Amino acid sequence: MDLCKYTEELWSLYILGDMDAITDRIFEKMPEDVVVIGTGKHEYYENLKQFKQSVFMENDERSQIHFEIESFWCEEKKLNKETSLVHGSVHMKGTGIDQNVLIDMDTRFTMVYCKEGDDWKLVHIHQSIPYIEQME
Numbered sequence: 327m328d329l330c331k332y333t334e335e336l337w338s339l340y341i342l343g344d345m346d347a348i349t350d351r352i353f354e355k356m357p358e359d360v361v362v363i364g365t366g367k368h369e370y371y372e373n374l375k376q377f378k379q380s381v382f383m384e385n386d387e388r389s390q391i392h393f394e395i396e397s398f399w400c401e402e403k404k405l406n407k408e409t410s411l412v413h414g415s416v417h418m419k420g421t422g423i424d425q426n427v428l429i430d431m432d433t434r435f436t437m438v439y440c441k442e443g444d445d446w447k448l449v450h451i452h453q454s455i456p457y458i459e460q461m462e
Contacts, residue, residue, distance in 0.1 A: 327446055329439055330400045333412045336448075337435075341393045341418060345385055353378060355448045363452045391429065393420040400435075408441040 336355075339347045353374065362371040371377040400414025413436040420429035438450035 329402050329410050329412050329446065330414075332446075333400050333414070333437055334398050337398065337416050338395060341395060341416070343385060343393075345382070348381065352448075355446070357447050357449060360448065361450045365454050391420040391422050393418050393429070410439045410446075412437045412439065 336352050339351055356374050356377070358374050359372075360374050360377065362377045363369065364371075369380070371380060396417040396419055398414070398416050400412050403411045403413070405411055414434070416433045416435070418429070418431060418433065422428070433454055435451065435453045437448060437452075439446045440449050441447075
């Protein structure tokens with residue numbers, strides 16, 4: 327599996343905020359004990375249940391902004407036959423529905439994948455995504 331291509335697909339789904347696609351394509355690839363670390367102190371999730379709750383709660387806010395991905399890059403570093411680290415950056419722009427919010431931001435990330443049988447699971451994400459409270 328090309329984990330860089332897959333990672334780009336996941337980021338596109340996540341940024342565009344299609345909750346059905348996020349549930350079908352992202353959450354299904356995460357084990358129950360996934361760890362997700364975000365930008366803010368409050369963004370530390372020790373399992374899939376906590377991360378899902380956060381994503382669903384933020385969906386209203388995210389739906390108020392139209393995002394476009396300007397650029398994406400990532401690299402895969404194989405740690406062993408069954409574990410890979412993918413790290414990279416996403417540059418995105420966004421505009422609020424009422425035009426009061428303009429977004430031009432770079433996001434950095436690391437993602438750890440572990441192979442389980444023939445499938446790859448996303449076991450860890452560390453992301454740096456600015457949020458609306460950081461507008462200034």
